[in-house]
Amino acid sequence: MGYLPIESYGVIGDLRTAALIGIHGSVDWLCLPRFDSMSLFGALLDHDRGGHWQIAPTVPHTGEQHYLPGTNVLATVFHAGAGGVLEVVDFMPMGRSRGPRPRLVRWVRAVRGEVPTRLVWAPRFDYGTRAPRLERRTHGVIATDRDNDAAVISGAKWVPWAIEAQQAVADFTLHQGAEAWFVMTWDDDEVTPLALLEPVRAFEETVWWWDAWIAGLRYDGPYRREVERSALALKLCCHEPSGAIVAAPTTSLPESRTGGRTWDYRYAWLRDSAFVLNALDVMGFERETEAFMRFLKRVCRREDGRHLQIMYGVDGERDLPERVLGHLEGWRGIGPVRVGNGAVDQFQLDVYGEILATAALWAHRHRLSEGMWQTLRRLVDWVAEHWHEPDYSIWEPRHEPRHHVYSKIMAWVALDRGARLAAENGDDVGAARWRQLADTVHAEVMERGWDEARGTFVQVYGEPQLDAALLVAPKVRFLHRSDPRVRTTLEAVRRELATSCEDLIQRYRGPDGLTGEEGAFVFTSFWMVQNLAMVGEFEEAERLFRHLLHRASPLGLFAEEVDPATGEHLGNYPQALSHASLMNTAHILERLRPVGG
Numbered sequence: 001m002g003y004l005p006i007e008s009y010g011v012i013g014d015l016r017t018a019a020l021i022g023i024h025g026s027v028d029w030l031c032l033p034r035f036d037s038m039s040l041f042g043a044l045l046d047h048d049r050g051g052h053w054q055i056a057p058t059v060p061h062t063g064e065q066h067y068l069p070g071t072n073v074l075a076t077v078f079h080a081g082a083g084g085v086l087e088v089v090d091f092m093p094m095g096r097s098r099g100p101r102p103r104l105v106r107w108v109r110a111v112r113g114e115v116p117t118r119l120v121w122a123p124r125f126d127y128g129t130r131a132p133r134l135e136r137r138t139h140g141v142i143a144t145d146r147d148n149d150a151a152v153i154s155g156a157k158w159v160p161w162a163i164e165a166q167q168a169v170a171d172f173t174l175h176q177g178a179e180a181w182f183v184m185t186w187d188d189d190e191v192t193p194l195a196l197l198e199p200v201r202a203f204e205e206t207v208w209w210w211d212a213w214i215a216g217l218r219y220d221g222p223y224r225r226e227v228e229r230s231a232l233a234l235k236l237c238c239h240e241p242s243g244a245i246v247a248a249p250t251t252s253l254p255e256s257r258t259g260g261r262t263w264d265y266r267y268a269w270l271r272d273s274a275f276v277l278n279a280l281d282v283m284g285f286e287r288e289t290e291a292f293m294r295f296l297k298r299v300c301r302r303e304d305g306r307h308l309q310i311m312y313g314v315d316g317e318r319d320l321p322e323r324v325l326g327h328l329e330g331w332r333g334i335g336p337v338r339v340g341n342g343a344v345d346q347f348q349l350d351v352y353g354e355i356l357a358t359a360a361l362w363a364h365r366h367r368l369s370e371g372m373w374q375t376l377r378r379l380v381d382w383v384a385e386h387w388h389e390p391d392y393s394i395w396e397p398r399h400e401p402r403h404h405v406y407s408k409i410m411a412w413v414a415l416d417r418g419a420r421l422a423a424e425n426g427d428d429v430g431a432a433r434w435r436q437l438a439d440t441v442h443a444e445v446m447e448r449g450w451d452e453a454r455g456t457f458v459q460v461y462g463e464p465q466l467d468a469a470l471l472v473a474p475k476v477r478f479l480h481r482s483d484p485r486v487r488t489t490l491e492a493v494r495r496e497l498a499t500s501c502e503d504l505i506q507r508y509r510g511p512d513g514l515t516g517e518e519g520a521f522v523f524t525s526f527w528m529v530q531n532l533a534m535v536g537e538f539e540e541a542e543r544l545f546r547h548l549l550h551r552a553s554p555l556g557l558f559a560e561e562v563d564p565a566t567g568e569h570l571g572n573y574p575q576a577l578s579h580a581s582l583m584n585t586a587h588i589l590e591r592l593r594p595v596g597g
Helices: 200-215 224-236 269-284 288-301 352-364 370-386 405-424 426-449 468-472 484-497 522-534 537-550 578-591
Strands: 009-013 018-022 026-031 038-041 052-058 061-069 074-080 084-091 103-112 114-122 131-136 140-144 149-154 163-166 168-173 179-186
Touching: 009 074, 009 114, 009 149, 009 224, 009 522, 052 061, 052 074, 052 084, 052 103, 074 224, 084 114, 103 114, 103 168, 103 200, 131 163, 131 168, 140 163, 149 484, 179 200, 200 224, 224 269, 269 288, 269 352, 269 537, 269 578, 288 352, 288 370, 288 578, 352 484, 370 405, 370 426, 426 578, 468 484, 484 522, 522 537, 522 578, 537 578
Parallel strands: none
Antiparallel strands: 009 018, 018 026, 026 038, 026 052, 052 114, 061 074, 074 084, 084 103, 103 179, 114 168, 131 140, 140 149, 149 179, 163 168
């Protein structure tokens, strides 16, 4: 089949896992039963070995995709020869139809004309290392392997299944108005009759569930469509059973076309989660923060004096060893393919600031329980004792720790928000102590992190390179947006980190212990827009924001990066941070929009 551009995929999910489906009608990525499980379909990372499930016309055709309005139900429309139109609607059941096992439902219908169609179901267990044994049953096909993993596909009795080359194939022709339903269920050893699975009811309930959820969106600005799609994409990154939020539902989609920068993002980064929750909260979604706070309390309870890990498994697992899957070639042959993440043990000081900022936001509307306050208090105490230490910071370089200015700013955030929470919870002694220490941190950053000659903050104490993460300063109120140092830092970042495209910036330049040249980061490009609006350059901010929005996929989705030379997406997809920053930017633009603008 070859490899599609990353932005040629749509994503569906059930808040336990997610699937990527391309404009060629193929499910090319699905891990079961949860985000960070082994893949069953992995053609995204190896079209020969990974496994896939494709439904498409057998005659020449073109494809396009759209979401049903207000949902994560995906429709792929094929325009085939002689005026035929075939539609494949994909979803994972939600609401009352979501059962204990993940299911993927595909509804195929001929919208116009007569369309000869082929279905190929080629599951491959354990990242494509184990081809299954396939058996034909009355109502479908079952796939099993030696480790007792099982997946089944159910369809109408008339479907002409054939088993060939370790895949199930069905060729059929649909006439205008005719339809076929297929339901795949994970971890089942029986092929259930289609009627008992009630796919029509599952479709109706899933559409209703997503529509009801997005109805809570509080945004009526000019970018409603983009904000709505971003909110729906963020919800797909939520692991409902635990409250965790994954950075992206994929692994190893490359940040560089020369390889090397391929990482597993199917875990809960605390930093990313904090930014996501801020975006959801300002747009009216609060339950996700409540669920995440429970997750945070649980993982903090396990640390016992250690620094917080930057990421955890979706159920709070601490051990996420990184390994290379050498049998997979990677998307477009760009590897290596990795599972696990070696950055898990890095000390990243900034994480505490992001978490305390989220907690302070949460505490505005909810009374902190005694247990939650004690958890947060321990985090602030930890920062008070360790803020002066070097760390790896937000970008997770693979070299020695340094004194990163971004991390020190976020340490100030942790102490500042901790002092506020302490005062609100009757701890006047703690509030005074942390406030005094926050002032100390602030003074040090202003002395050691500021380059007077260039009029900008720098990435690391005593070194000249810049960092787009420095644009966070006015966002977290480290400096007021009217402070001239905010404007001059913004100007320096635009001047020194800009790409050939004015709306795209790189996160930094300089050695980071890795090989390959990466693209421009989507979320820091949105941060630049936010800073422009904050310093009063509203028209320029809105102009660049519109440019960035045009870089979304046809479905309105963003990966982690964009290649400035080609406009193609790079990195894992869809990326939660990219969509969170889009939503926050839309919110800031609306809040700062000039009267009559």
